[in-house]
Amino acid sequence: MRKLGNGHSLTFWSSYEVHQRIETLKRNSLIIEHKRIKGDEPINLIDILRWVYENTQQATWDGLHHWAAQSLNFQRKVSAFQHINWNDNQQEFTNSIMTDLSKECCEPEIIELAKMYGAAKELQTLFEIHHKRYEHTHHHHCLSKEIKDAVLKRLEDYGGTKQRLSQLLDEEQQRELEQELEEERQQERPPSVKPCESILHKEIKRLCDLHSDMDLTQFPNVFRHxxxxxxxxxxxxxxxxxxxxxxxxxSTEFQRVIETKGESLNPFLRPPRWIL
Structure with missing residues (x-):
């Protein structure tokens, strides 16, 4: 964009979902500014930049959580390596030392369901979540206080008041649980109905006759706008x-698909796939 000169222009292309999100952000900004929303108002450069800014803000907030989690893993491994005297060239790395080191550094391959899903589904800020994680970490008194304070301060400064689930889960487990919560959303399906018995009107058959001229307005029981x-x-x-x-x-037969008793047919509307 910095290379654009006088008379140059730049065109942005986006998917339908991105376009809808840009319009939503534009509409919300106009409401906040107490401005009237005009129909079919074009998308301007400021609207695109607003969408980019929101995505950057969300990515930064998501990254803070994973960054803090990785920091805790790093501190735990640093604490494990402190038991080794690196200045002693004569030190022997016995089986017990290596076993303890692997236990402190390796992630558990098997996680109990009670530990993974047993915690209450509460919403907390990033600062509160990771402060609690530090308290639940084994040998948390051996962790670096300097790194801990720096991480918590960064979470407090940039995490804001936005909240997320407070389970003590790792990154992959968190994504899995969030996916399950999305699947828990209940959808009200249309009730079971009885289909209408299909009828093929003779006027429909006449349409197949290329040599027959028909005035569709003369058959309101068969053809409608x-x-x-x-x-x-x-x-x-x-x-x-x-x-x-x-x-x-x-055709009226096209509209008459299911038998109803006056109830609304809104649940049975579907987006068109093709039009002849």
Whole structure:
């Protein structure tokens, strides 16, 4: 962008999800500034930079948690190596020394379910989470107080008041648990319904005759304009069907798919995959 000269321009292309996020951030900023939201307002450079800034801020916040966790692992390994006198060239590395060193440095390959999922699902700040982690670490009195204080101060300065789950989990376990929490969200599925019995009208068959001219308006029980497909849904009232093209028709059989008793058909709406 710094190489752009006079008369040069730059075009940004994004996915639909990114575009939606940029629009949401733009809308929220206008609400905060007490400005009116105008329809179809174009995306400006400041809106793209706002999205980049938010992503950077979120990545920094996520990185703080993993950075602090790695710091704790590093301090634990440093503490384990302190039992070795590196200035003594005659020191023997016995089996007991190497066994203790491996126990202190290696991560557990098997984790008990009670330890992994037993903690309460509480929301806490990064500072509170890692302060508790230090307290639960074995031989925490042997850890470097200088590094500990520096890490906690960085978490307090940059972590803010934003919260996350407080389980004492490692990075991979945390991602696994967050995925499970997302899967726990309940979705209300449409009730089971009875399908309508299909009917093939003779007027539909006549459409296949290339030598037959038909005035579809003469058969309202068989052919309707496109908005008829949304009969029984709230979308029919909001779609401004009077502005739609009158040249697109659907059959009444297309709309009559399931048997209903006056209930809303909103749960059965699906995004179109193709249009003829």
């Amino acid at each position: 496109l908005p008829y497909a949304f009969t029984g849904t709230t979308f029919l009232r909001e779609c401004q069907s009077e502005n739609w093209s009158k040249n697109i028709w659907v």
